[in-house]
Amino acid sequence: MSDMTHSSTTTVRAERSATASKTYAAFLILGLVLLIVAPAFFYPIFLMKLLCFALFACAFNLLLGYTGLLSFGHATFFGGAAYFSAHVVKEWGFPPELGVLTGVAGAAVLGLIMGFFAIRRQGIYFAMITLALSQMFFFFCLQAEFTKGEDGIQSVPRGHLFGFIDLNSSTNMYYFVLAVFVIGLVIIWRFINSPFGMILRSIRENEQRAISLGYSVARYKLGAFVMSAALAGLAGGTKALVFQFATLTDVAWQMSGEVILMTLLGGIGTLIGPIFGAGLVVTLQNYLATSQFPVTIITGIVFMVCVLVFRRGIIGEFYASRLGRKLGFEHRR
């Protein structure tokens, strides 16, 4: 009897994951097609902003959703990379692709430093250390020479990608950003579904047991922290080229809060949840910016409703719903 129950749950699970990968593939292709044709219907700058924030939120989710670490200092990597990219492109004449990579490298170094101090503590202490260090970085950016203080680095040239694709055309720029976004997601997907990702999962599931199996938990957490920081830097560096400036807004603590909001809204620990969360927040900000309503009150209300009604986030709830389960998804937290 128990034999039968076991084998049947196993086959159900196997069938489910097969359906899930089919639906995933279908949604993926659909999403990609939509993103490719999107500039025909929407303002490209808006779309590029959305993609940058979506990538930022996905990078953040790599840490919160897949490692279980709540960082309150991710603005440092996003905004820091924006400054680095803007500086090397404007002052040193770097081509755009190298400019973005400089931002990524800078963010990774900042991530290594912040992670080194923060991963020794857990929960609220971890969050507070990241917040404290990112505040220090904020004041560094306020005082430092190269960031131009309150003005920020303005009129950053977009330049020519690989020397021949003119990024001043917003169509070209859009597809460049889309490519960066897709590459970022592929890296995250691979990272999660790798031998390293498996260890991260086991640490999140049972840290004590992972230690007793001989894993230096701190090193794996630090690895995830640096990867998350580098990808946040990829988003930040790209954003600097899109808007052609880097300012204090991107390193301020509010930005760290915003990315937490996006991730929670979309669904922690789901690959595509943060994309939807970022889409929702950026769209709200965009449409409400011209209206009389104060944006923060609206996003605050949306956030409260989501936390009360969809505790798993929009995509998380969808996965757990009857339709989601029929499509073969499984929400694991």
Add this chain to the structure above:
Amino acid sequence: MAVAATHNNAEPRVVLSARGLTKQFGAFAAVKNVDLDVHHARVHALIGPNGAGKTTVFNLLTKFLQPTAGTITLMGTDITKTPPDKVARMGLVRSFQISAVFPHLSVLDNVRVALQRPNGLSTQFWLPTSALNRLTARADELIEAVGLKRERNSLAADLSYGRKRVLEIATTLALDPQVLLLDEPMAGMGQEDIGTVSSIIREVAKTRAVLMVEHNLSVVADICHHVTVLQRGEILAEGDYATVSQDERVRLAYMGAEEA
């Protein structure tokens, strides 16, 4: 008891030893001046009433807690100041009182996670998960050895309590440790699982040292060669089960009630 009696060939070598092991929590001494020798190819039981400090001794030996005083030696190396993950890599692996599995991983993946590190497949973030497939054969051997074949693809969370403990032993064995520390491996198990786990431990102990905390005295009598009795953080008595169970103080403190 039969096992204990037949096991009197030359004294096997000591693989894990503690001298003057002490742990203070503020003014309270949870463990006081404990000397312990764990021998290769022996099953050593640590028994005692609740609160005697058995689990604290485990946490000290595996370095999950830092002793206040005393030294710990593992196969000739002083590990008194070594971090717990390093101790595990040196061949001293423990289980926990509360079952320690990765609940949302399958039985197979639970065992494979343990196999990843010794096989150098734990830091590669650029490889697909399918790179772990070369560990499947070894994982299946271990799963079969502990009798979990039927549940191979179930989530660990869906297993019964006893089966979770069995899975934990399989993941521990995956590391091929020289010394196994099992914290109440039979607690909450049905009679059938107790039999399985007893024979697994007996088999494992042919080539390794086992130190276990156990409340089930018939299991202790059945499979343990050596017994240490703790009371209020101190060693009350030591010896084989027959000797210890005859000890007047032990009977008073602990066993008298159990055997009545």
